[in-house]
Amino acid sequence: MLDTSREPLPASPEAPADEPRGCLFALSQPPLMIFLGVIGCLLLMAALHDLFVL
Template sequence: MAHTTREQAPDSANRPLTATPQDHASAAQESRGCLFALSQPPLMLFLTVIGALLLIAGLHDQFLL
């Protein structure tokens, strides 16, 4: 971000030309994505409770009002 920090961009000659397998492994761990987040138990419990409340409210509105 040379335009905001007023620093010069790194020289492209200092960059490695190919990525090592270790780089791929660390990149795979960092970019797990949304499906990894949905597999977490606290989030799934929260979404289940919210879904159940919406279902109860919908059934109440549909049949009891």
């Protein structure tokens, strides 16, 4: 049988309960910013190729 009780989960030491984490916290992570930077550079290179080479 599933446990459907609504007991609060213990707070982890990394995430204080009074400080919610949202989109800005996710964007401050270096791997995500590196990934978005690489994708942005690829899109920029494709746009410049279309404008100046084709």
